[in-house]
Amino acid sequence: MVEMEHIVQKLEQTLGTSLGLKTLNAQEAAWLKESMTASQRHGNRIGHHNVEEALGSIFRGERETSRKERTHAGAYEYEALNEVWIPVNRQDPVRVIVADRNVLTESEIGLITLLLSSIHETSPGIVSKSSVKVEDERRAQQLGSWLKERLQxxxxxxxxxxxxxxxxxxxxxxxxxxxxxxxxxAPTPSYKALQRLLKSYFDGDIILVPLLDKEWIILANQELLDGITTDDKEDTPAEGDQDLLSLFCMGLYELVSTEWVGDFHISAIPAVNALHALPQTVGMLRETMTIGRTFQVKEHIHLSTGLHLERLVYSIPEHQRNQFLREYAAGHTDLFEDSETLSTLESFFELDCNVSETAKHLYIHRNTLLYRLDKIKQETGLDVRSFSDAVLVKITLLLYKVTKRK
Structure with a gap:
């Protein structure tokens, strides 16, 4: 594959001149496009210089010293920076070869322009694809910077x-x-590598935006998810959107964590209007991540649709949480320190207080589970098989988790 960085290095060695490769911002790109259009209207081209003339002038050491004698066909002087720009791809002038405005001769400009044209003819699309990838990352960084400013x-x-x-x-x-x-x-995945991996998983274009260090927001069209989860919908018609989104996130997590070693976490919320209130969306994703990791310590995937009660408890001021624990759980919070009791309660609540299903899930006999529940009743005075008592124990458990994490 032809890499422009390598080409620029070779040109520097051949010409004995300092060159650079630059990606233009929106304002600079607009100026260059306007300049290219104007030069085409006025016929300012270097087409009358053939390859032999360009090479011959260079190797004879001829250098024009007067700018008035030079025709900048294919090159454009950007006086604000005292630079000369030569578009890498005239069809998409986002990247340019850049040099000091008084360094390159007309013949050298002709050689560079002819070389770039030759590359496009022999390897169509290679340079433009590289330019597109760089432009994608620059646009994503621009959006990421805007989001951080709005959030702050x-x-x-x-x-x-x-x-x-x-x-x-x-x-x-x-x-x-x-x-x-x-x-x-663990090394941080590069933007290009992560974008390539995500596109392969989503089977289509996605928007990847870098935020803080090692933090990215991913925006995918709803149609991409619908296409991937079609089979899941047919196999499990009773599952809701939350379950399908959870399955999708599980696949995404496995893909990323397998590709790169590291402690990855994913949060997701239902589809949003990405054109409006995008900073609020990032805030909701971060809040979902924080709440999920507070109450679901062992989990790596956190969905806003499954954290309603946790979100409510998390919003309670700290002094009120502590007061509740003192009044209703005094002397009982040690119960949650026991891993066996904790896993029993979490499984019992997760399975809608169903004794038989909880026993199967924990791989224990039904009578063993009943013994554990009776033990909890003896120590707290609350029977979790009763709805009102179960609610109280559930809230106490959540309050204990968030207070302990704080």
Missing amino acids: AGELLAELPDELLLRSSLTEEMVPFLLINESEH
């Missing part, structure tokens, strides 16, 4: 401004995911 300012309902380059790629119904890697020593 507390502007959660801010709408995307028109100047954001990724705005045209967002739709009114996209499913957002938040991916975090908390490994201290």
